Amino acid sequence: xxxxxxxxxxxxxxxxxxxxxxxxxxxxxxxxxxxxxxxxxxxxxxxxxxxxxxxxxxxxxxxxxxxxxxxxxxxxxxxxxxxxxxxxxxxxxxxxxxxxxxxxxxxxxxxxxxxxxxxxxxxxxxxxxxxxxxxxxxxxxxxxxxxxxxxxxxxxxxxxxxxxxxxxxxxxxxxxxxxxxxxxxxxxxxxxxxxxxxxxxxxxxxxxxxxxxxxxxxxxxxxxxxxxxxxxxxxxxxxxxxxxxxxxxxxxxxxxxxxxxxxxxxxxxxxxxxxxxxxxxxxxxxxxxxxxxxxxxxxxxxxxxxxxxxxxxxxxxxxxxxxxxxxxxxxxxxxxxxxxxxxxxxxxxxxxxxxxxxxxxxxxxxxxxxxxxxxxxxxxxxxxxxxxxxxxxxxxxxxxxxxxxxxxxxxxxxxxxxxxxxxxxxxxxxxxxxxxxxxxxxxxxxxxxxxxxxxxxxxxxxxxxxxx
DNA sequence: TCTGGGGTCCTTAGTCCA
DNA sequence: TCTGTGGACTAAGGACCC
Numbered sequence: 001x002x003x004x005x006x007x008x009x010x011x012x013x014x015x016x017x018x019x020x021x022x023x024x025x026x027x028x029x030x031x032x033x034x035x036x037x038x039x040x041x042x043x044x045x046x047x048x049x050x051x052x053x054x055x056x057x058x059x060x061x062x063x064x065x066x067x068x069x070x071x072x073x074x075x076x077x078x079x080x081x082x083x084x085x086x087x088x089x090x091x092x093x094x095x096x097x098x099x100x101x102x103x104x105x106x107x108x109x110x111x112x113x114x115x116x117x118x119x120x121x122x123x124x125x126x127x128x129x130x131x132x133x134x135x136x137x138x139x140x141x142x143x144x145x146x147x148x149x150x151x152x153x154x155x156x157x158x159x160x161x162x163x164x165x166x167x168x169x170x171x172x173x174x175x176x177x178x179x180x181x182x183x184x185x186x187x188x189x190x191x192x193x194x195x196x197x198x199x200x201x202x203x204x205x206x207x208x209x210x211x212x213x214x215x216x217x218x219x220x221x222x223x224x225x226x227x228x229x230x231x232x233x234x235x236x237x238x239x240x241x242x243x244x245x246x247x248x249x250x251x252x253x254x255x256x257x258x259x260x261x262x263x264x265x266x267x268x269x270x271x272x273x274x275x276x277x278x279x280x281x282x283x284x285x286x287x288x289x290x291x292x293x294x295x296x297x298x299x300x301x302x303x304x305x306x307x308x309x310x311x312x313x314x315x316x317x318x319x320x321x322x323x324x325x326x327x328x329x330x331x332x333x334x335x336x337x338x339x340x341x342x343x344x345x346x347x348x349x350x351x352x353x354x355x356x357x358x359x360x361x362x363x364x365x366x367x368x369x370x371x372x373x374x375x376x377x378x379x380x381x382x383x384x385x386x387x388x389x390x391x392x393x394x395x396x397x398x399x400x401x402x403x404x405x406x407x408x409x410x411x412x413x414x415x416x417x418x419x420x421x422x423x424x425x426x427x428x429x430x431x432x433x434x435x436x437x438x439x440x441x442x443x444x445x446x447x448x449x450x451x452x453x454x455x456x457x458x459x460x461x462x463x464x465x466x467x468x
Numbered sequence: 469t470c471t472g473g474g475g476t477c478c479t480t481a482g483t484c485c486a
Numbered sequence: 487t488c489t490g491t492g493g494a495c496t497a498a499g500g501a502c503c504c
Contacts, residue, residue, distance in 0.1 A: 004504095024472075031472050033504090046504075049470045067473095092475090092504045184477095186502050219478060220501090243476065250472060285496085295471075301497060333472085 001077065001121075001129045002149055002159075004094035005034035008073050009063050011126050020060035025050030027252045029332075033065055037149050037156035070094075073125060080120050084113060089236045095144075097137050099236035114162045134165040136232035138183055142174070145181070170230040175202030182227050184220065192216060204228035241341070242279065246287070247271045248335025254293045255331045265322050268336040269315035276314075276338055277366060282307035283338030286314055288321035291333035300325060307342050314338060 001007065005023040010016045022044060024033025030050040042057035054062070074093040081088045084107065087099035100110050107113055114131035121129050132143025147163035149156055165173045179198055180190050192215050198204050204212070205228035213221030226232065247268045255261050265288070276283055287301040300321040308314065318336045 029470080029472080031470090033472075047472080050472095052469065052471090055469090095504070184502065188501055217479065244474090246474065248473060287497095297499085299498060303496060335473085337474095 001094035001127060003034055003036050003040075004127075005065060005070055006036040006039070007127050008070055009066075010036065012069075016061055020044070020057050022050070022053055022057075022060050022062050024065050025053070025062070029250050029252065037151055040151040041153075041155055073127070077121055077125060077127070077129075080117065080124060083120075084117060087236045087238060089238060089240065097140065097236045111162060111164050114164075118161055128161075130159055131162045132165070133162065135167055135170065136230075137234055137236065138227055138232045139165050139170055139174070139230070141183060142177065142181060171205075174228070174230055175200060175205060177201045179204050179228075182224060184224065184227075189216060189220070189224075201228050242281070243341065244337055244339040245272055245275050245279070245281070245283070245341070246289075246335055246337030247275075248289055248333055248337075250291070250333040251331070255334075256328065258327065261322060261327055261331060261334065262319055264334050265318045265336060266315050268334060269318040270311045272336050272338050273309060273311035273314040274366060276309040276341075277344070277363075280344045281341045282309040282344045283314070284308075284340035284342070285338070286317035286321070287335075287337040287339065288318050288325070289333070289335035289337065290322075290325055290327070290331055293330040293332050295332070297333075298325070303340065307340070307344075309344050 006021045009021055009023055018038060019036075020039035020042060021036040022032055022039050023035070025031050028051060032044060032046055032048045032050060032053050034046060035044040035053070039053075039057060039060050042060070044053045044056055044060070050062070053060070070093055074090075077094075078088060078090060078096060081096055081098055085098055085100050085103045087102070089097040091097060100107075100113055103113065104110060107116070110133045114133050118129055118131060121127055128149075130144050130147040130149075132140040132145070132147055134140040134143050143163040143165045147159050147161055149159045151157070177200060179185050179193050179201055182201060182204075185193070193199075193204065196207060196211060196215055198207060204224060207225070207228075209222060209225040212225050215221065216224065249264070249268065251264075255264070269286075283304075284307045285301055285303045287299050289297065289299050291297040302317050302321060304313065304317065314336070322334075
């Protein structure tokens, strides 16, 4: 999906169409979860601190995320995909791999299927997506990137929507790309590769596997060597079991008080246990994550003798781990995770006398929360500090726009007809309007780009022949 | 200037045990 | 009985993804 969260928000509030929209981030410690292409023109990117995003584009509309809603939209989109083939592997809320080899005889060749999928999602959800067609998963993912809209200094440019990497043409497509395009090459790996003189995927392919494994470790070295040579035989896996379940939260200000931290650990642990029960899973290992004010992050874990889905057991383990950590310097983030997951049926019955009563109480509280919301009931230790999954400490963290801001007229940003309509070909060919560079953007933007004059909007060849 | 949340996978190191 | 080895498990941290 293209700029998924932002696109969903724009669909909910059509008056935002064509405006820079930023989703995510809470308070002064938030980051951007998604930005509309109009916002990206100003240099706003995912994972950027929200304070910086605000400086880059003060007149953007900033919205808090609504994960539950995105999840519902995602389910409906995945259902569209499942109509094409049962072999769908969701990668996240807004991405999935499809193995369409069995569907092509009935429904047509893969590129045609891709176009059908885009049309159905656009019709049913009024959302755009991009599709990559290729003979392997990682190649399809790279092809998808090629098909997506992109941002030029002059404004958003609609992508081709579908990009096909034909059989036999894989290496021609792959080798000119930067090594960082490969799934698994982030900043750290890129630095190590640069020391080997590797910048492109082609450079990577020409390295002996042994030097890559020496530089990156056995698994990563071998994996990247294979990918760079176009080899990826990983199948589409339909039902991937979760490996871990966790909750973590950054506080609006560092916490020092033991009581407050214990209450947070209780709340997070209880939420994790609830999700375990909802998934009929039990966990053997409980992990506590602590990030201090200076961003130093530690994890402490314990493996229990028996798998559990009990809130009491998870919270107890988390609080024991917390008690062994010196939190005096101040805690910025606390997290509780559960791993070593197994079906709850496999859980061994405890001989502890009162466990049944506790289990029954947790089941009742689960039903209450299903019906009345997560803040309806909770462990006393967490309820005293506040209720629900989200900490009350962070009521001031949310920085979604007041309704008044949304109602405000929008004088600065030129809303293109292309944006309003979703970008038909003729409309896209119109010149992009004068660029609004606010003083705030000028002073806040580190990009030299921002200081450049706003050029006429170029229409790429891909766009001219595009299929939007 | 300041760095979310929810995940997955890998590496390294230590311990236990056959 | 002692020593070496390798696998399984555990713990902690790092890198990466969306």
